[in-house]
Amino acid sequence: MDLELLSRIQFAVTIGFHYLFPPLSIGLGLFLVIMEGTYLKTGNPLYHQMTRFWVKIFGLIFALGVASGIVMEFQFGMNWATYSRFVGDVFGSALAAEGIFAFFLESGFLAILLFGWDKVKPRTHFISTIAVALGAHFSAIWIVVANSWQQTPAGFHIVEHATGARAEIVDFWAVVFNPSFLDRISHVYMGAWQAAAFFVLSVSAWFILRNKHLEMAQASMKIAIVIACFASILQLVTGHASSVTLGSTQPAKLAAFEGHYPQNEPAGLYLIGWVNEDSETTTGVQIPGLMSYLVYGDSSMPVTGLKSFPLEDRPPVNIVFQSFHLMVAIGFLLILISLAGLVAFLRGRLFNTRWLLWTFVFAVLLPQAANQLGWLSAEVGRQPWIVYGLLRTSDALSKSVDASQVVGSLLLFGVIYLLLFTLFIFLLNEKIQNGPELQRSDVEVSQS
Amino acid sequence: MNITFDLNTVWFVLVGILFTGYAILDGFDLGVGSLHLLAKTDRERRLMLNSIGPVWDGNEVWLVTGGGALFAAFPEAYATAFSGFYMAMMLLLVGLIFRAVAIEFRSKQPMAWWRKLWDISFSVSSMLSGLLIGVALGNLALGVPLDKHYEFAGSFWGLLHPYALLVGITGLALFAMHGAIYIVMKTEGEFQDRARTWVNPTILAFLTCYAITTLVTLFFVPQMLDNLWAAPAMFAFPVLSLLVILNIPREIHRGRLFLAFLSSCLAMAGLLATFGAGVYPNLIVSNPDAANSLTIYNAASSDKTLGIMLLIAILGIPIVIAYTISIYWVFRGKVKLDETSY
Numbered sequence: 001m002d003l004e005l006l007s008r009i010q011f012a013v014t015i016g017f018h019y020l021f022p023p024l025s026i027g028l029g030l031f032l033v034i035m036e037g038t039y040l041k042t043g044n045p046l047y048h049q050m051t052r053f054w055v056k057i058f059g060l061i062f063a064l065g066v067a068s069g070i071v072m073e074f075q076f077g078m079n080w081a082t083y084s085r086f087v088g089d090v091f092g093s094a095l096a097a098e099g100i101f102a103f104f105l106e107s108g109f110l111a112i113l114l115f116g117w118d119k120v121k122p123r124t125h126f127i128s129t130i131a132v133a134l135g136a137h138f139s140a141i142w143i144v145v146a147n148s149w150q151q152t153p154a155g156f157h158i159v160e161h162a163t164g165a166r167a168e169i170v171d172f173w174a175v176v177f178n179p180s181f182l183d184r185i186s187h188v189y190m191g192a193w194q195a196a197a198f199f200v201l202s203v204s205a206w207f208i209l210r211n212k213h214l215e216m217a218q219a220s221m222k223i224a225i226v227i228a229c230f231a232s233i234l235q236l237v238t239g240h241a242s243s244v245t246l247g248s249t250q251p252a253k254l255a256a257f258e259g260h261y262p263q264n265e266p267a268g269l270y271l272i273g274w275v276n277e278d279s280e281t282t283t284g285v286q287i288p289g290l291m292s293y294l295v296y297g298d299s300s301m302p303v304t305g306l307k308s309f310p311l312e313d314r315p316p317v318n319i320v321f322q323s324f325h326l327m328v329a330i331g332f333l334l335i336l337i338s339l340a341g342l343v344a345f346l347r348g349r350l351f352n353t354r355w356l357l358w359t360f361v362f363a364v365l366l367p368q369a370a371n372q373l374g375w376l377s378a379e380v381g382r383q384p385w386i387v388y389g390l391l392r393t394s395d396a397l398s399k400s401v402d403a404s405q406v407v408g409s410l411l412l413f414g415v416i417y418l419l420l421f422t423l424f425i426f427l428l429n430e431k432i433q434n435g436p437e438l439q440r441s442d443v444e445v446s447q448s
Numbered sequence: 449m450n451i452t453f454d455l456n457t458v459w460f461v462l463v464g465i466l467f468t469g470y471a472i473l474d475g476f477d478l479g480v481g482s483l484h485l486l487a488k489t490d491r492e493r494r495l496m497l498n499s500i501g502p503v504w505d506g507n508e509v510w511l512v513t514g515g516g517a518l519f520a521a522f523p524e525a526y527a528t529a530f531s532g533f534y535m536a537m538m539l540l541l542v543g544l545i546f547r548a549v550a551i552e553f554r555s556k557q558p559m560a561w562w563r564k565l566w567d568i569s570f571s572v573s574s575m576l577s578g579l580l581i582g583v584a585l586g587n588l589a590l591g592v593p594l595d596k597h598y599e600f601a602g603s604f605w606g607l608l609h610p611y612a613l614l615v616g617i618t619g620l621a622l623f624a625m626h627g628a629i630y631i632v633m634k635t636e637g638e639f640q641d642r643a644r645t646w647v648n649p650t651i652l653a654f655l656t657c658y659a660i661t662t663l664v665t666l667f668f669v670p671q672m673l674d675n676l677w678a679a680p681a682m683f684a685f686p687v688l689s690l691l692v693i694l695n696i697p698r699e700i701h702r703g704r705l706f707l708a709f710l711s712s713c714l715a716m717a718g719l720l721a722t723f724g725a726g727v728y729p730n731l732i733v734s735n736p737d738a739a740n741s742l743t744i745y746n747a748a749s750s751d752k753t754l755g756i757m758l759l760i761a762i763l764g765i766p767i768v769i770a771y772t773i774s775i776y777w778v779f780r781g782k783v784k785l786d787e788t789s790y
Contacts, residue, residue: 063552066505067545073515077530078537081599084530088523089749093757096520099513100764107509108768108775111502115788119778131771159750163524163597168750398531400600409538416542420549427556 004394006406007079010413012379014071016372017417021065023371026140026189027196027227028058029133032113034223036129040122050216051129052117053436054200059114060431064424066107071413079406082164083386083396089168090156090175091146098142106135140192144185145176150387151378152249154178158390167390183245184378187238191374193231194334194367200224201341202364203432205357213435218351221360225345228338235331240294247295250388251304252313253381256320258282258291260305267291267303270325275318280307282321315383323380327373330366337363455754456744459521460728462761466517468720470510471581472626472713477504479627481547481574482620483646484567492639493567497551497790499634499783504551506772508544520757524598524747525731532592532600536580536607543577546570555790575620582619585723586612589665589672591735598742614664618657622719625650626712629696633705636782651697658693671733672726682725689718 032054039047073095077084084092112120112128120128155174156167169175201224207217246254254260259275259282260267269291273284289299296303306314337359344350351357386393477500487493500507519526530537550570554563590611593602628646635643665672676682692714699708727733731747734740748754 060552063505063548066508067548070508070512070544071541073512073519074530074537074541077519077526078534079531081527081531084519084527085523088519088526089753092516092518092520092523092526092749093753093760096513096516096757097760097764099509099516100760100768103509103512104506104764104768104772107506108772111506111775112778115502116778117788118786162746166523169753169756172756398527398534399597400528400532401534405534409534412538412542416545420545423549423553427553430556 001403001407003397003401003403003406006403006410007397008393010079010406010410011075012376013410013417014068014075014413015375017421018065018068018072019371019375020368021061021068022136022140023188023192023195023367024061024199025058025065026133026136026192027194028054028061028199029129029136030193030227031196031200031223032058032129033126033133035220036126040126046215046219049436050220053216054220055113057203057428057431059110060424060428062110064420067420068417078409079398079401080386080396081398081400083391085161085163086166086391086396087150087387089166090149090153093169093172094142094146094149094175098139102135102139102142104135105131106139109135137189140188141185144188145178145181148181148184149175149178151184151382152178152180152245153387153390167387179249180242180245183238183242187235187242187374190231190235190238191367191371193227194235195371197224197228197231197338198334198360198364198367201228201360202362205360206432207435208351209354209357209361216436221350222345225338225341225350228334229342232331232334232338236335239328239331244295247303250382252306252309252315253320253378254295255304255306255308256315256317256381257324257377258303259317259321260291260303261307262305263308264302265305266300267305269294270321272325273321275321277317312384315381320377320381323373324377327370327377330370330373334363334366334370337366455751455758456748457729458758459517459748459754460724460731460744462758463514463517463521464720464724466510466514468717470507470514471720472716473507473510474504475578475623475626475716476500476630477507477627478547478574478578479623479625480631481570481627482578482624483627483631483650484571484574486646487639487642490563491785492642493563494555494785494789495635495639495783496631497554497570498785499631501551501783501790502779503776505548506775508548511544517757517761521749521754522731522742522744522747523749525742528594528598528600528732528742528747532594532602533584533587533604533607535604536584540577540580543573543580546573547577551790578620578623579616582616583607583612585619586615588727588732589615589669589723591733591738591741593736594732594734594740594742596737596740598740598746611664611668614657614661618654618661621650621654621657622716625654625696626709626716629700629705629709629712633709634783647700648697651700655693672723675725675728685718685722685725689715689722692718 032051035047035051035054038044039051076091109128109131112125113132116125116128153167155169155171155178157170158165159168200220204217204221204224207213208221243254243257246257255267258267258270259273261280261282266289268286268288270282271285271287273282273286275282292301292303293299295301306317340356341350341360344353344356382388384392384394386396480496480500484493484496487496515526546569550566550573554566554570557563587607587609590609592600592607595601625647628643628650631643632640632647676686692711695711696708696715699705699711729744730741731744732742734742749757
């Protein structure tokens with residue numbers, strides 16, 4: 001395999017693994033603020049117990065996020081040195097701002113969140129919880145600024161430098177508020193809130209089905225069902241806004257989402273389909289004109305098709321098509337599930353509708369899948385560009401790294417991540433099974 | 449040497465401060481990790497872990513932010529170093545990953561084999577990370593081969609030069625001493641007495657390494673002194689380093705643990721300042737062809753970006769320092785085990 005493909009696979013593996021954790025810590029951060037805030041307001045010990053239970057889970061998730069996150073920062077330089085030289089002036093600033101404004105906040109106050117229960121006043125602890133939640137949300141801002149800039153570059157000019165051309169900042173705020181930033185950050189936030197809401201739903205539903213920790217599980221579920229509904233419905237809005245922006249900023253990606261080849265015809269929306277990239281056709285069940293309508297508000301408006309782009313400027317179409325459609329399908333499913341939960345709750349039947357509770361138990365996988373698929377369609381859809389329209393992925397690699405080194409690091413990451421993932425699931429399961437009681441394995445240990 | 453207080457120099461100092469913050473703060477985490485297996489009972493090992501438990505990941509953020517600042521201010525140096533030292537960077541990542549998860553996983557299961565496995569993992573990964581950081585500094589002092597496109601032209605094995613390894617071992621000894629003092633400061637009773645016996649051997653080990661490294665540098669890497677000869681006022685850095693280093697055994701002898709620890713922190717700052725003064729204005733010295741060196745000028749981002757970043761740093765860093773100090777204040781005093789401990 002060649003260096004480019006190997007480096008891309010390694011990036012996909014490492015970011016895919018990492019991205020299992022940050023959405024949960026962002027979303028759970030919100031939950032912790034709500035739970036602890038409710039405790040401080042009502043003084044009800046149930047919410048204290050609840051907060052402490054979810055904080056323990058949060059700690060484990062956060063640790064995996066930290067361990068897998070540092071890889072990301074190293075990897076830009078390790079595998080994508082030419083890219084780093086090209087974007088450093090712009091992208092590096094966002095990354096450094098993330099460290100200063102987000103990571104310090106998050107990791108610093110995490111100490112008090114996890115270990116400071118008896119060391120500070122309840123109010124100070126609550127402020128620390130808010131700081132951690134804010135830090136988690138801020139960290140998403142800066143990395144999404146960096147990513148969005150790669151998708152829709154703005155506020156820069158190209159300057160010849162000793163090692164080649166590079167992008168330099170002209171207008172900082174134009175870089176930050178590049179055309180796709182607001183759509184993308186809100187889409188990421190809602191995805192994170194969904195991930196956490198369905199995670200809380202899953203664990204709580206499991207407790208209710210097992211008839212354990214009922215009071216805490218039901219109270220947690222109430223909060224989660226509201227956030228799940230809110231985030232799932234809003235996710236439809238942010239997703240729609242993202243697609244509309246694509247129409248003007250990344251037309252090749254938009255065309256790939258729907259496998260739309262004709263140069264200048266209205267485009268429909270496939271419910272299900274398959275793209276044949278050789279014959280440049282897409283077959284499936286389609287609602288004619290719907291994409292034109294969604295993007296331009298007029299079902300007869302032509303949408304730029306893939307044939308308008310030379311072959312070397314087109315992304316891989318079918319994989320983008322499939323991951324996008326699967327993500328959208330999951331998005332609708334999540335709306336359905338959370339609305340079903342809300343209706344059952346309003347009718348007072350939520351906690352004894354067993355099929356719904358079982359659905360919640362397994363639905364935890366859905367937002368995770370949708371988050372991964374969403375990034376897959378966004379990133380593969382940007383190909384063959386690493387910075388859209390400016391730098392090709394094939395020109396962005398490290399010149400002093402060869403394929404054999406990447407094979408080595410990829411295998412190493414593969415083995416380590418498999419090990420970490422297995423242990424994570426094992427320990428997470430145990431923490432959940434232990435429930436909100438003090439975890440004996442942490443307290444009493446045999447003197448060896 | 450001409451020091452011009454331009455943005456590039458300011459960022460050279462700022463990136464240096466971030467990495468120094470990392471060395472001082474994560475330094476004691478890595479030191480505690482390196483000494484971890486010397487603690488015998490499960491309780492003692494948990495005391496070791498929990499002495500750094502609340503703060504280690506905040507400490508690691510100094511590295512993440514330092515790396516981000518290097519990327520932003522000197523992207524050419526970031527790109528050349530991280531891609532050129534590919535294998536070494538992989539090893540450092542593996543070290544940092546296992547250090548992180550070992551702390552998190554170790555006390556989650558009661559089985560003896562489980563705890564032993566993560567104890568070893570914690571200790572080995574801490575030592576590996578500490579060693580690699582030192583080896584990296586050694587290579588930066590010595591210079592590495594760069595081609596005319598500023599790309600690394602050497603090999604992984606070339607980075608394991610005896611001088612670089614010597615600096616690596618010195619770094620490891622420094623972290624171990626730093627960690628030993630920290631542990632004694634954070635514990636009490638019987639375990640503190642045991643931990644106290646680690647302090648003098650690690651001080652001795654560091655002083656020996658420090659003396660050898662200094663002598664070897666004087667004779668074999670004399671270019672590290674060129675800047676100092678040109679601006680003799682900068683000899684203050686190595687001289688002050690020496691004074692605070694010698695002050696460490698003195699404070700230990702008098703039982704003033706916090707002052708000993710503070711001296712150890714200042715020693716790190718002094719040594720890194722000496723290093724910075726020695727390499728300025730280079731970021732990555734090219735050896736043998738010095739013309740290909742990456743400096744704070746040919747590796748830098750545009751002045752506009754450096755200016756924006758400076759504003760971000762001026763806004764952000766004081767706030768970070770203020771709440772970091774408050775958080776350390778909350779966790780002051782001797783470490784106790786409770787139900788939230790690792």
